[in-house]
Amino acid sequence: MSEPRTAIITGAARGIGAGIAKRFAADGYKVAVLDLDEAACQTVVDEIVANGGQALAVGANVADPEAVEAAVAKVADELGAPTVLVNNAGVIRDNLLFKMTLDDWNLVMDVHLKGSFLMTKAVQKHMTEAKYGRIVNLSSTSALGNRGQANYSAAKAGLQGFTKTLAIELGKYGVTANAIAPGFIQTDMTAATAERIGVPFDDFIEYAAKEIPVQRVGQPEDIANTAAFLCSEGAGFVSGQVIYVAGGPKD
Incomplete structure (x- = not known):
């Protein structure tokens, strides 16, 4: 890259998002570390800067249209027009169907689906103007069904359909869209x-590792490595794909 590209990583204060943000910074991107709590993002930003990278902490609720517009505008002003987006922000409100509340359903849909929609809609303007873009949406092996x-x-399966549609609509502008479906990753969420x-x-980790062909659970770096490839200059002919990163076949 002649001029460093600007990437936005949502849900990047910890876990998979933080891993992706650090990897992208190491690869030379200017990284917007976006999460609900801006103060929580600062730890990741400080680590990136200490290692010689460029990063910005951004606090925003991805399910709030006005907050998303303001956040993307801030990134464009302070880091440069974002042409790489990783929609990683997510929450869990697990329960069996008969005990699941409407609030539990709505919150998960809002963060995963509405959040990815709003972020992508806001950022695609910069991508189409640049005639270049990389979008990665975080799905999950749970898209195939998981008790509780x-x-x-449903949200993670929805993101796969969303991804494939983005690939069709935005391809002519030099924008690719792909999804990563992690298996068991060792994070606060698991x-x-x-x-x-x-x-x-x-x-829990020991039991999960025994069920995985490579005999270990995943780490945030495993997902970051895949995201780094999908967002690279060389991945321009890979679009509309769902890649299961789970230590073995899932699809």
């Missing part, structure tokens, strides 16, 4: 799942 996750599974079902996290 009717809301999350720790919360272990707590919900009453299993110590170390035991």
Whole structure:
């Protein structure tokens, strides 16, 4: 890249998002670290800057249209027009269907689906003007169905259809859109799942690793490596794909 491209990573204060933000900064991108709590993003920004990168902490609720517009405008003003977007922001509100509340359903849909829609709609203007763009949406192996996750599974499956449609609509502008569907990744979110079902996290990890062909659980860096490829200059002929990064076949 002659002039460093600007990337926005949502849900980047921790976990997979933080891993992607750090990897992209190491690859030379100017990175907007976006999350609900701007202060929480600063830790990631400080680490990136300490390692010689460029980064900006941005606080925004991705499900709020006005907040999204303001956040993208701030990134464009302070870092440059964003032409790379990773929609990673997510929440879980797991429960069996008969116990799942409407609020639990709506929140998961709002963050995953509405949030990805709003962020992509705001950023695509910069991509189409530049005749270049890379969009990566974070799906999940849960899109194939997972007990206690009717809301999350539906949202993650929805993101796959959203991704394929973006690829069709935006391809002529030099924009690619792909989805990554992680399997078991060791993060705060999977720790919360272990707590919900009453299993110590170390035991949860050990059990999960035995069920995975490569005999280990994933780390945020595993997803960051895949995102780095999909957002690279050389991935311009890969679009509309869902890549399961799960240590073995899932689809």
